[in-house]
Amino acid sequence: GEEVAQTPKHLVRGEGQKAKLYCAPIKGHSYVFWYQQVLKNEFKFLISFQNENVFDETGMPKERFSAKCLPNSPCSLEIQATKLEDSAVYFCASSQGGSGIYGYTFGSGTRLTVV
């Protein structure tokens, strides 16, 4: 399809519970990116994939966050033992290329609320 599909749109988790977010990139786009948008509109880069391989994971809090992009499956971002500060909107984006010249197409985000 021509849109990046993210599910679910909203997710509420109690502190300490697991959260799993999904992203189906646009067909033919080989790069997938995850960003976290917190209250002040700041976008924090988390991780990127080239096909199923991790391309850049410099933004990932490694202790509790993990992500995968497996063939023939939506990509996923998982947070083990969520904390209050994980409350944010998580955006997935896909791109034809990885060097920035193609631009990104963003999904509409998953709003995670940790209570």
Add this chain to the structure above:
Amino acid sequence: GEDVEQSLFLSVREGDSSVINCTYTDSSSTYLYWYKQEPGAGLQLLTYIFSNMDMKQDQRLTVLLNKKDKHLSLRIADTQTGDSAIYFCADPRTGNQFYFGTGTSLTVIP
């Protein structure tokens, strides 16, 4: 975003022009981008400019790039209420990670 700065708020009257400014520090990017975010939605690519251009016009949108001052601006002509949103400039730099500005919230007064 790191080293990509924007003013936080802009308010204009319907029909006037809006100018949203952005300053960046890294000058190695081939392209610079403008994205629009409406409430509850993701980022929508509005336009981009190639780094060897000074200006790009696309219907009501005009992008100006001053590489010497590392300043990028987005002008929206004849601003409409539907233009109310948050606007982000984005600098891809080298590698594949975009650095987004802090976003400018545009309010259009009818």
